[in-house]
Amino acid sequence: STTPDPRDFLDVDGQLTDEERDVRDLVRRFAADRLTPNVAQWYEDGSLPAGLAKELGALGLLGMHLTGYGCAGSSATAYGLACRELEAVDSGLRSFVSVQGSLAMFAIHRWGSEEQKQAWLPRMAAGEAIGCFGLTEADAGSDPGSMRTRARRDGTDWVLDGSKMWITNGTLADVAVVWAQTEEGIRGFVVPTDTPGFTANEVHGKLSLRASVTAELVLTGVRLPADAVFPEVVGLRGPLSCLNEARYGIVWGAAGAARACYQAALEYSLSREQFGKPIAAFQLTQRKLADMLVAADRAALVALHLGRLKDSGNLHHTQVSFGKLANVSEALTVARTARSVLGANGITVEYSVMRHAANLETVLTYEGTEEMHALSLGAAVTGIPAFR
């Protein structure tokens, strides 16, 4: 047997099918040509270029694992690989694709009426319409059931009042999936963002996930027709089903960020010389490289394993919690270690490592904090929920 490739030490990608490898290579090429050369600038600017959604749509990456309505109908594993390659560039890019495909589009695809699907999904798949997903509020984060946004009936219409906070793509969106309290419980609404009474305000001052737009949504007497509501789903089951999809993509994405940081550190340590030799020649550096390699490859294995489970229809949401908890915390450790290997250069936007480390602080928090996923695993193995 040959010496393992330092970039895929356990040959995880050797387990991929030809079709999966094609998806990986397609996204990797797009990343190398279009994303990697520009991401530092986007990060500094705190935005993404307007045309990017259509480019991602043309590649089939928006709602990629959904079927029909102009979506690519890929396997969960292929979708995961796309997330991995995007987040190897920046968590903000993967977030864009997650929010569009796994939160906004998935919500409409899973819970929407036929008319809602026809109206939005083909344009969203093409990147011609952008979606956002409004669950969190300033005072309702880990406990979304305490949300205060309300939808009341007025004749056959619905009228929404309240606000949402930390909403990715909020100011870019053409359509917002908004979750609100009703007399029956929490329900989801498809809200065109040009509806009178809807405003979005960008959140400034972020030190993390800067290559992504985050916003507050304010809904003041937003009047919607009777058919704006998701017809069947009531309760937190609706939004949680969407979050489970997006978290699955994060499991893969975090593996990509970990790989990118480990590789950046490996490359740098081989060329940087101190005390007359490459810093890679010092035992302390090699320990860091070994730890990063183990963590990055383990994350890739977990992602692929969950992908195979999902494709066979056997993935439980607590297993997604396992993956999110394990891979994001490992990726963050790898990013911080890689940052130290790069010394002073490591703190600049010229290199990727501190950008990844800063981004992963958001990834640790959104889509269920690290603590919430630990509690989810705790409840799964003990049978004793400890959330409240």
Ligand code: FAD
């Ligand atoms: P809190 O819930 O206030 O938690 C603060 C701390 O307390 C955490 O460490 C938490 O784990 C801990 N904690 C809370 N409850 C418990 C408990 N019972 N036991 C132990 N510890 C506990 N939301 C959306 O709806 N849509 C989006 O598109 C979106 N995009 C986001 C983008 C960014 C950049 C960020 C930062 C957030 C985004 N969010 C989005 C919001 C995100 O999902 C929330 O931040 C997250 O759910 C945590 O809520 P919180 O920030 O209010 O923290």
